Amino acid sequence: xxxxxxxxxxxxVETTGHEWDGxxxxxxxLPRWWVWxxxxxxxxxxGYMIYYPAVPLINDATKGVGGYSSRGELHEAMDExxxxxxxxxxxxxxxxxxxxxxxxxxMRFATAGGSSAFKVYCSQCHGSGAQGAVGGYPNLxxxxxxxxxxxxxxxxxxxHGVRYDADPNSRFAMMPAFGADQILGREEITxxxxxxxxxxxxxxxxxQASAAAESFEINCASCHGAEGEGIPELGSPNIADAIWxxxxxxxxxxxxxxxxxxxxxxxxxxxxxxSTVKQLTVYVHSLGGGQ
Amino acid sequence: MTSTAEDAATERVQSGTQxxxxxxxxxxPVNRRDQQQPLYAPKKKIYxxxxxxxxxxxxxxxxxxxxGIYYVTPWIRWDRGEFAPDQAVLIDxxxxxxxxxxxxxxxxxxxxxxxxxxxxxxxxxxxTSSVGRAWCGYTCPQTVWTDxxxxxxxxxxxxxxxxxxxxxxxxxxxxxxKRTAKHAIWLLIAVATGGAWIFYFADAPTLFVELFTGxxxxxxxxxxxxxxxxxxxxxxxxxxxxxxxxCPWPRVQGAMLDENSLTVTYNDWRGExxxxxxKQAEKEGKIVGxxxxxxxxxxxxxxxxxxxxxxxxxxxxxxxxxxxCDEMMDKVGRPRGLISYATLNDYNANMRLSQDADxxxxxxxxxxxxxxxxxxxxxxxxxxxxxxxxxxYFAVWALIGxxxxxxxxxxxxxxxxxxxxRNPRFVVLSDGNVRNGYTVKVLNMMPEPRTVRLTIEGVPxxxxxxxxxxxxxxxxxxxxxxxxxxxxxxxxxQTDPAEVAESPAxxxxxxxxxxxxESAVYESNFVSTGDR
Numbered sequence: 155x156x157x158x159x160x161x162x163x164x165x166x167v168e169t170t171g172h173e174w175d176g177x178x179x180x181x182x183x184l185p186r187w188w189v190w191x192x193x194x195x196x197x198x199x200x201g202y203m204i205y206y207p208a209v210p211l212i213n214d215a216t217k218g219v220g221g222y223s224s225r226g227e228l229h230e231a232m233d234e235x236x237x238x239x240x241x242x243x244x245x246x247x248x249x250x251x252x253x254x255x256x257x258x259x260x261m262r263f264a265t266a267g268g269s270s271a272f273k274v275y276c277s278q279c280h281g282s283g284a285q286g287a288v289g290g291y292p293n294l295x296x297x298x299x300x301x302x303x304x305x306x307x308x309x310x311x312x313x314h315g316v317r318y319d320a321d322p323n324s325r326f327a328m329m330p331a332f333g334a335d336q337i338l339g340r341e342e343i344t345x346x347x348x349x350x351x352x353x354x355x356x357x358x359x360x361x362q363a364s365a366a367a368e369s370f371e372i373n374c375a376s377c378h379g380a381e382g383e384g385i386p387e388l389g390s391p392n393i394a395d396a397i398w399x400x401x402x403x404x405x406x407x408x409x410x411x412x413x414x415x416x417x418x419x420x421x422x423x424x425x426x427x428x429s430t431v432k433q434l435t436v437y438v439h440s441l442g443g444g445q
Numbered sequence: 446m447t448s449t450a451e452d453a454a455t456e457r458v459q460s461g462t463q464x465x466x467x468x469x470x471x472x473x474p475v476n477r478r479d480q481q482q483p484l485y486a487p488k489k490k491i492y493x494x495x496x497x498x499x500x501x502x503x504x505x506x507x508x509x510x511x512x513g514i515y516y517v518t519p520w521i522r523w524d525r526g527e528f529a530p531d532q533a534v535l536i537d538x539x540x541x542x543x544x545x546x547x548x549x550x551x552x553x554x555x556x557x558x559x560x561x562x563x564x565x566x567x568x569x570x571x572x573t574s575s576v577g578r579a580w581c582g583y584t585c586p587q588t589v590w591t592d593x594x595x596x597x598x599x600x601x602x603x604x605x606x607x608x609x610x611x612x613x614x615x616x617x618x619x620x621x622x623k624r625t626a627k628h629a630i631w632l633l634i635a636v637a638t639g640g641a642w643i644f645y646f647a648d649a650p651t652l653f654v655e656l657f658t659g660x661x662x663x664x665x666x667x668x669x670x671x672x673x674x675x676x677x678x679x680x681x682x683x684x685x686x687x688x689x690x691x692c693p694w695p696r697v698q699g700a701m702l703d704e705n706s707l708t709v710t711y712n713d714w715r716g717e718x719x720x721x722x723x724k725q726a727e728k729e730g731k732i733v734g735x736x737x738x739x740x741x742x743x744x745x746x747x748x749x750x751x752x753x754x755x756x757x758x759x760x761x762x763x764x765x766x767x768x769x770c771d772e773m774m775d776k777v778g779r780p781r782g783l784i785s786y787a788t789l790n791d792y793n794a795n796m797r798l799s800q801d802a803d804x805x806x807x808x809x810x811x812x813x814x815x816x817x818x819x820x821x822x823x824x825x826x827x828x829x830x831x832x833x834x835x836x837x838y839f840a841v842w843a844l845i846g847x848x849x850x851x852x853x854x855x856x857x858x859x860x861x862x863x864x865x866x867r868n869p870r871f872v873v874l875s876d877g878n879v880r881n882g883y884t885v886k887v888l889n890m891m892p893e894p895r896t897v898r899l900t901i902e903g904v905p906x907x908x909x910x911x912x913x914x915x916x917x918x919x920x921x922x923x924x925x926x927x928x929x930x931x932x933x934x935x936x937x938x939q940t941d942p943a944e945v946a947e948s949p950a951x952x953x954x955x956x957x958x959x960x961x962x963e964s965a966v967y968e969s970n971f972v973s974t975g976d977r
Contacts (some may be wrong), residue, residue, distance in 0.1 A: 186488065187686065282868060295872040440913070442882060
């Protein structure tokens with residue numbers, strides 16, 4: 155920077171003396187108030203650094219005198235949300251599950267709450283869309299219910315689980331292992347499998363199927379019903395419909411008769427509480443298959 | 446220009462009082478170039494003198510109209526029936542609706558606002574390329590409110606000279622009274638400005654009462670406070686500083702001007718060499734132009750510049766210097782228009798006419814012997830506005846406007862959106878039928894409740910069910926939709942997969958207003974095989 159004042163010919167304005175590749179900077183001064191605002195922002199930043207957490211230290215950072223933390227802010231927001239929900243949760247607690255659908259606002263809240271609880275506690279087995287999976291995880295969207303599909307039945311199933319030893323109120327049903335326990339022979343079991351397929355109108359060997367008609371009546375009808383329609387009170391599935399928990403091919407059915415698999419579902423009421431189980435119930439019921 | 450400025454400077458030195466010449470003003474432009482600049486410039490207080498004339502009258506009218514629109518609009522009522530607010534212009538942020546007389550805009554129709562902004566942008570191109578920075582000079586809120594604040598200041602403290610004297614006076618009862626009154630009125634205007642703003646966002650009469658009873662929302666008081674502060678500061682104290690240092694528009698608009706744009710121009714081709722002592726100079730046989738160097742143009746300038754230095758960033762083209770100069774020209778019996786709206790093309794032509802072989806301005810070349818302007822001189826008129834560039838701007842501007850008007854007039858007030866469930870995509874029912882789930886969203890954009898009939902097409906044998914027990918399959922669903930609301934409804938569609946030729950098949954959802962003719966259609970998919 156030169157000490158000599160230089161004036162630009164074209165504009166008649168003094169230059170600052172700074173030059174870059176022949177381009178010279180004109181001295182167009184900032185207004186003083188602008189500079190004062192700049193100083194004011196510096197003063198503000200000092201106050202900000204004192205009030206808020208700001209200066210990084212080796213393991214930590216300064217806390218700030220205002221006691222602010224983003225985690226604290228989260229807790230506040232969560233408390234606020236909890237307080238807003240409190241009335242509704244108590245209301246759900248006090249309302250019988252069958253009455254919840256009568257209250258539109260309660261129903262909306264319960265369904266939404268059930269949906270989020272489902273994603274946390276249920277989706278691991280039943281799938282995030284409650285679509286289930288072949289191999290013992292029932293699809294909750296359809297209209298086939300092993301233990302009943304009305305609100306009360308669904309509530310009981312979720313609250314106490316299925317074949318869950320720790321809960322004396324758990325749903326319990328056990329099909330004998332007809333093959334493994336040598337009640338029936340392999341040939342009979344294959345014939346039964348064909349018979350079961352005939353019940354739902356699937357492709358089957360008619361001769362084999364008719365050979366097993368008597369055996370079905372003796373061994374199966376007591377639980378599954380004369381037409382294989384199932385008895386929800388006993389937890390015996392409908393085996394005459396299009397839905398197969400362990401697969402509907404002849405060998406899959408035969409395998410299930412030979413040595414049946416049994417799914418287990420934990421009981422939830424002690425872990426999640428009444429209100430959440432009720433919310434889950436109305437959510438599952440609303441998926442499309444509720445009775 | 447440089448040489449004439451130097452001539453003028455030497456003449457200024459020789460000044461002395463002389464009877465018969467009009468008053469002149471001891472005033473200097475704030476941005477004189479020949480002064481040494483400090484690193485940080487202190488603000489020079491400007492005392493704009495009152496101007497009288499056609500442009501000043503135009504500015505008063507525009508001020509009254511723009512302020513009138515601003516303050517009155519929220520109070521205009523518009524009957525929309527019992528289900529919608531009756532305020533003509535309302536931005537309902539809570540319910541996300543914008544009402545403008547007979548038009549109601551939902552958030553998804555924000556493209557109308559985008560279209561208006563595009564029109565505003567092209568409108569600015571149009572105005573700037575034809576009549577220069579007219580936005581800055583006449584309609585910019587900063588200009589309008591500053592004008593209003595200066596008017597108040599002048600009312601209480603008097604015109605330029607009185608204000609300058611008052612500033613120099615020590616504080617006494619009279620000065621304190623005047624200052625208190627001025628700032629009180631300024632603050633009152635500022636509060637009213639902030640107050641009017643919030644009325645656009647809520648029912649004005651209700652909010653007006655709530656403001657005084659303390660029931661209004663905190664954000665309402667906060668907005669009034671912020672706008673009071675900004676109006677008072679920007680209109681009362683910052684004024685031209687905003688235009689010169691903070692606003693980007695002077696830079697942007699400067700780039701839009703061309704040689705055919707009207708700008709406030711000092712016609713030095715007839716004004717130079719300027720002289721404060723015309724008669725004496727003429728007696729001495731000196732050649733003098735029309736400019737009597739009275740500085741009236743500088744004294745009235747709200748940004749405190751000298752237009753005679755040429756076009757400059759600080760000039761907001763408010764044209765008050767034209768009024769001031771015309772008044773002076775009338776007094777000395779010379780033709781008006783020494784400062785005038787002129788295009789650069791006309792100015793250059795006149796300059797060529799006026800310059801002698803050495804490039805010096807000789808006012809005799811541009812004047813007839815009787816002192817009037819020579820007939821060869823170019824006179825800029827409104828015709829300069831009509832040229833291809835401005836016509837293209839106007840055409841594009843009008844096209845967008847007409848398209849929007851057409852679109853608003855023919856738009857649907859019933860809309861349908863369908864979200865197909867993705868997880869699971871389909872469900873097999875115990876009887877072997879396949880079911881798909883959808884979320885149906887019916888938008889009733891009319892300010893009255895409506896009932897619509899939902900039907901489906903394209904999937905043979907398909908029936909509709911809704912969640913909940915004991916729901917019989919239906920062919921059609923009747924949905925009540927509240928006034929001006931969206932109704933969201935889960936529906937299931939089921940059919941025998943054997944009847945569906947392909948997967949996914951196209952399914953058409955139809956809603957029809959049962960009392961009206963309006964309908965809406967949405968195409969979605971029906972999946973019956975494949976991965977769930």
